[in-house]
Amino acid sequence: MCDMRKAFEAWAGEAGYDTAHAYDTERSRWVFWNPMTHDLWQAWQAARKPQWLPIESAPTEHGLYLVRIGGQTHIAQFNPQTVSAKWWRPYGMPERLHRDPTHWMPLPAAPDIGEGEGK
Structure with a gap:
């Protein structure tokens, strides 16, 4: 269950x-x-059920979130300490997103994998 x-x-x-x-x-x-x-x-x-929310309602804490830019979904990192841009690509070299997101939602929880599964 x-x-x-x-x-x-x-x-x-x-x-x-x-x-x-x-x-x-x-x-x-x-x-x-x-x-x-x-x-x-x-x-x-x-x-x-997770729903897309307006970007204005996004948390202001540093963290990873799903964001919508145009018709695409991205994983993005929010960094409140930067001045030029707040949303960044979380992998590889830090790079700000090419456009500001319009919507966001929290990342889903990881699946509950039983012991010994998924290896």
Whole structure:
């Protein structure tokens, strides 16, 4: 079970929602028996789905982020200490991005790989 599902079930259980569920072999997924809990689960997932945000709302801390420039997605490094440009390519020789990004989102979490997998 994924961390998001565990967090949802903990929250829903504390809030008094019925979190009983079963595995739907026809659709290869877990489903909640209570339709209201199922709807809450769908809303929970949608609210946590990464979305592109306007660049004006980007964090002002040094870090790596996904950014959109034109129709392309880049990994970029934000550096608040530089004067000429704040967004840089994070690999190779430091190089500022050719244009300012219009949107950003946090990098996704790394996949949870079990011990011995992915080697």
